[in-house]
Amino acid sequence: MAERFDKELESTPPADDHDYPVMPLRNTVLFPQQVIPIYIGREKSLKLIEDLGPGDKHIVVVAQEDGSIEDPKPEDLYAYGTLGVVLKVFDMPDNSKSAIVQGVERVKLLSFGDAEPYYTAVVERIKDNPVSDDLELDALAKNLRDTFTELIQVAPNLTEEHSGMLSNIQKPSRLADRAVSLLTVPNQEKQEVLEELEVKKRVEKTITLLTREIQRIKLGEEIQTEVHDEISKTQREYYLREQMKAIKRELGEDEETVEIKELEDRIKAAGLPEEAEKVAMKELDRLTRIPTQSPEYSVSRTYIEWLADLPWSKSSDDQINVKKAEKILDEDHYGLEKVKERILEYLAVRNLKQERNPDGVVRGPILCFSGPPGVGKTSLGKSIARAIGREFVRMSLGGVRDEAEIRGHRRTYIGALPGRIIQSMKKAGTNNPVFMLDEIDKLGSDFRGDPSSAMLEVLDPEQNDSFSDHYLEVNFDLSKVMFITTANYQDAIPPALRDRMEILDFSGYIEDEKIKIAQRHLIPKQIEENGLTKKEVSLDKAAISELVRSYTRESGVRNLEREIANVLRKVARDMVEKTIKKIRITKAKVLDYLGAPRFYSELAERTTKPGVVTGLAWTAAGGDILFIESSKMKGKGNLTLTGQLGDVMKESATAALTYVRSHTDILGIPEDFHEKTDVHVHVPAGAIPKDGPSAGVSMFTSIVSLLTDKPVKDKLAMTGEITLRGNVLPIGGVKEKVTAAHRSGIKHIILPDHNKKDLEEIPEHIKKDLDFYFAKEIMDVIDVALPGLNGKKKKPAPRKTNSKLKKVS
Structure with a gap:
C-alpha cells in the first residue's frame, strides 16, 4: 500500500537538502522521465507557477490521496512524489494556466514549510536499490514488453507507437515506470509502483497491472458482444414477426382477424337475447379498433368471452317420469316425505303444462331447507338434481360479506369478474340447473355492502327473470x-328474504329412521371405505340401536356415521391381526369396541311420591323425557323455580300455580294453602338450559299432585301449554316426543286435543304400544293423571272434553 506522509517523521530538514515548492495533483501520478501537461486552476498552484524564476524551475509533484479535496493539507498527500521541471507555461482564456512538466527522479517528502502562499517541502532524493540478479531482471523486462504488446492488441487507447517507445528503453526500472504511466488504472495502484524501490518487485507489479488490465478489457468486450448479440437476436425476431404478420394479413389469416372471427361465431352460436347480442356485437366492433398490445384489449376480449360462454338458451331436459324420479329420491334418502312430495308435485305440474302448452314457462320453485346439521339438506339437493335430470351447482354463502360476491364488480376495476351467481351458471352450462345456496342464514354484512339484499332479486320469482350483474350489465x-x-336457523334470515322462499322444515330423525338410514346407506358406504365386504361383516339391529342411543346425541346422522366407521376400523384390524373370516357385530361387541356408553336415556321409573311428573321435551338432537319435581315447605306462598329454566318456562310455572290457587274448590285444596306454604319446582339436569311453553301441563299436574298428596298415574307422560283459563294449547315436535316416550318405557301419553292430526307422522309400531289421551282443558289432564280428583264438584257435563283414544292406529 502507498505510504502516507507523517508530519513528525523529520521536523528539521537536513542542511544540504534543497527546499522545493510542492504542486499537489488531483487525479494523476508523475513518474521520472515522464512528460505530462498539468491544468492549473487552484489559487496556490497559480501563485507557485508565477513565482518560479527563470533559472530554477524545479518543483515537487505529489498526488493527493483524495482528489476531491480542494485545498489539501500535508496529511492529505502521499509521502513519495517526483521531482520535476516545468518546461513551459501557457495562459488560458479563463485566467487559469497550463504547464508542461517533466519528471526527473523519485523523492521522499521529509518536512513541510509554511502553508502560505503555497507549501514547500524538504525532500530526499531516492535511488533504486542495487540489482543482484541481472539475468532474472532481463527475463522479467522481456515478459513486461510482451505483456504490453498484448495489451496494445486489445486496448483502444494504445497504439503500436507506444510499443515502439517501450522498445527503445533499456533500463528495467524506467521500462516499468513508462508502462505504468500509459495505463488507465487508479492513482493508488500507480502510487504503489512509484514507491517501490526494489526494481524487480516494481517490474513484477507492473506485469500484474498489465495482465489485470488485459483481463478487464477482454471481459468488457465479451459482455458487450453478448449484449450486442442479444439485441441483434431480438431485432431479428421482431422483423420476422412483423413480416409474418404482413404475410398473414395479405392472406386474411392474421391472428387478430382469426380471433375476432372466432368470437363472432361464438356470439352467434350462444343464442343471446336481442339486447345482449346487440351489446356483444358493439363490444366486438370496439375490440377490432383496439391494438392487441393495449391492456384494454384483454379486458374487452374477456367481457365478450363471458357473454358468449353463458348458457343463455341451453337447457337440460327434465325427467318426465314422475315414478322414476320418486324411485331415485327414495334410493338416496330415507324419510323426508314432505320434501320429496314437493319435488314430485313440481315435476307433475311441469309435465302437465308442457303437454298442454309447450311454449309455457314453468318457474322454478325457490325452496328453503331449514333444520339442524347432518339431516341431509345439502345431499338432498344433489339427489333432486339427479332425480329430475338437471345439472347441480352449489354455492356456499357462509361468511360472504361483500355484495360484489353476488353481483360482481364493474368493469372499470382491474381484474373485475362477474359475481358468483353468474360464475356458477357458466359452470353449470345450462340455464335451468338445481342451484343450491348453502348456509343462507350465515350471510354477513359490513362496509362493503349487504349480500342478503342482493339475494332479494335472485330469489324473487317476479324479478329474477332479469337479474342484473354489475360486470355483464345485461x-x-x-x-x-x-x-x-x-x-340451520330461520331467525337469522332477514324477513324480506325469508318471505321469498318456501320453507320446508327438516325436524331431525327419530331412532327408527336413523336405524333405517344406517342399514340402507351408512353401513354399506363405510364397509366399502374401510376395505371390507358385506359377506365379511354385518351389524344387527340391536347394535345399531345401541350406537344411536348410547354413543350419539344428534338430530342428523353425521356422528352416527363416524361411530360406525370407528367400529368397522376396529373390525378391519381384528381381521388382519387375528385372521378372522367373518364378524357379526352385536350390542355386546359395540360395547367392547367403543367402551362405556357416552349418553344414557332417562327411563320412566315408577315412583310413589306425589309431586313427580314425567314431561316430554324436544331438543335439536330429537325428543327426550324430563321430570318435573315439586316440593312444599312452610312459608308465605313463595314459588321457587330451579333447573336453569328460561323465561317462558318460568311463566308457565307461575300460570300453573295461579290456576291452582283460583280453583282450589274444584281441586280439593285448602284455600289458604299459599299463606302457610312455599312451593319449589325443580327440573333435573340443572346444567342443561330449558325453555318453552310445553311443560305447562306437567308443572300444573306436579303442583296439584304435591298439594293433594296423590301420586301421578304410573308410566304416564304429558305435554301441552296452558292458559290462565285452563285451556290446553297445541305444541310442536309431537313425533320426536312420542318416540322418546316409547323408547323410555312410557305406556300412556297426554297430548293437546289439537295435536291429534300429528299422530299420522308416528310409525305404526310405536302407536300400537301406546295409549293416547287428548285434552282440551286442564281438568281433562287431571282426570287421567289423578283419577277421582276432579269428580266431586264438576257437573255430569254433556261436554265430554276428555277424548280418550286408546291404541290409535
Whole structure:
C-alpha cells in the first residue's frame, strides 16, 4: 500500500537538502522521465507557477490521496512524489494556466514549510536499490514488453507507437515506470509502483497491472458482444414477426382477424337475447379498433368471452317420469316425505303444462331447507338434481360479506369478474340447473355492502327473470333455475328474504329412521371405505340401536356415521391381526369396541311420591323425557323455580300455580294453602338450559299432585301449554316426543286435543304400544293423571272434553 506522509517523521530538514515548492495533483501520478501537461486552476498552484524564476524551475509533484479535496493539507498527500521541471507555461482564456512538466527522479517528502502562499517541502532524493540478479531482471523486462504488446492488441487507447517507445528503453526500472504511466488504472495502484524501490518487485507489479488490465478489457468486450448479440437476436425476431404478420394479413389469416372471427361465431352460436347480442356485437366492433398490445384489449376480449360462454338458451331436459324420479329420491334418502312430495308435485305440474302448452314457462320453485346439521339438506339437493335430470351447482354463502360476491364488480376495476351467481351458471352450462345456496342464514354484512339484499332479486320469482350483474350489465334470466337454500336457523334470515322462499322444515330423525338410514346407506358406504365386504361383516339391529342411543346425541346422522366407521376400523384390524373370516357385530361387541356408553336415556321409573311428573321435551338432537319435581315447605306462598329454566318456562310455572290457587274448590285444596306454604319446582339436569311453553301441563299436574298428596298415574307422560283459563294449547315436535316416550318405557301419553292430526307422522309400531289421551282443558289432564280428583264438584257435563283414544292406529 502507498505510504502516507507523517508530519513528525523529520521536523528539521537536513542542511544540504534543497527546499522545493510542492504542486499537489488531483487525479494523476508523475513518474521520472515522464512528460505530462498539468491544468492549473487552484489559487496556490497559480501563485507557485508565477513565482518560479527563470533559472530554477524545479518543483515537487505529489498526488493527493483524495482528489476531491480542494485545498489539501500535508496529511492529505502521499509521502513519495517526483521531482520535476516545468518546461513551459501557457495562459488560458479563463485566467487559469497550463504547464508542461517533466519528471526527473523519485523523492521522499521529509518536512513541510509554511502553508502560505503555497507549501514547500524538504525532500530526499531516492535511488533504486542495487540489482543482484541481472539475468532474472532481463527475463522479467522481456515478459513486461510482451505483456504490453498484448495489451496494445486489445486496448483502444494504445497504439503500436507506444510499443515502439517501450522498445527503445533499456533500463528495467524506467521500462516499468513508462508502462505504468500509459495505463488507465487508479492513482493508488500507480502510487504503489512509484514507491517501490526494489526494481524487480516494481517490474513484477507492473506485469500484474498489465495482465489485470488485459483481463478487464477482454471481459468488457465479451459482455458487450453478448449484449450486442442479444439485441441483434431480438431485432431479428421482431422483423420476422412483423413480416409474418404482413404475410398473414395479405392472406386474411392474421391472428387478430382469426380471433375476432372466432368470437363472432361464438356470439352467434350462444343464442343471446336481442339486447345482449346487440351489446356483444358493439363490444366486438370496439375490440377490432383496439391494438392487441393495449391492456384494454384483454379486458374487452374477456367481457365478450363471458357473454358468449353463458348458457343463455341451453337447457337440460327434465325427467318426465314422475315414478322414476320418486324411485331415485327414495334410493338416496330415507324419510323426508314432505320434501320429496314437493319435488314430485313440481315435476307433475311441469309435465302437465308442457303437454298442454309447450311454449309455457314453468318457474322454478325457490325452496328453503331449514333444520339442524347432518339431516341431509345439502345431499338432498344433489339427489333432486339427479332425480329430475338437471345439472347441480352449489354455492356456499357462509361468511360472504361483500355484495360484489353476488353481483360482481364493474368493469372499470382491474381484474373485475362477474359475481358468483353468474360464475356458477357458466359452470353449470345450462340455464335451468338445481342451484343450491348453502348456509343462507350465515350471510354477513359490513362496509362493503349487504349480500342478503342482493339475494332479494335472485330469489324473487317476479324479478329474477332479469337479474342484473354489475360486470355483464345485461339482464340474465334466472327464472328457470330451481333454487334451493339451506339454513340451520330461520331467525337469522332477514324477513324480506325469508318471505321469498318456501320453507320446508327438516325436524331431525327419530331412532327408527336413523336405524333405517344406517342399514340402507351408512353401513354399506363405510364397509366399502374401510376395505371390507358385506359377506365379511354385518351389524344387527340391536347394535345399531345401541350406537344411536348410547354413543350419539344428534338430530342428523353425521356422528352416527363416524361411530360406525370407528367400529368397522376396529373390525378391519381384528381381521388382519387375528385372521378372522367373518364378524357379526352385536350390542355386546359395540360395547367392547367403543367402551362405556357416552349418553344414557332417562327411563320412566315408577315412583310413589306425589309431586313427580314425567314431561316430554324436544331438543335439536330429537325428543327426550324430563321430570318435573315439586316440593312444599312452610312459608308465605313463595314459588321457587330451579333447573336453569328460561323465561317462558318460568311463566308457565307461575300460570300453573295461579290456576291452582283460583280453583282450589274444584281441586280439593285448602284455600289458604299459599299463606302457610312455599312451593319449589325443580327440573333435573340443572346444567342443561330449558325453555318453552310445553311443560305447562306437567308443572300444573306436579303442583296439584304435591298439594293433594296423590301420586301421578304410573308410566304416564304429558305435554301441552296452558292458559290462565285452563285451556290446553297445541305444541310442536309431537313425533320426536312420542318416540322418546316409547323408547323410555312410557305406556300412556297426554297430548293437546289439537295435536291429534300429528299422530299420522308416528310409525305404526310405536302407536300400537301406546295409549293416547287428548285434552282440551286442564281438568281433562287431571282426570287421567289423578283419577277421582276432579269428580266431586264438576257437573255430569254433556261436554265430554276428555277424548280418550286408546291404541290409535
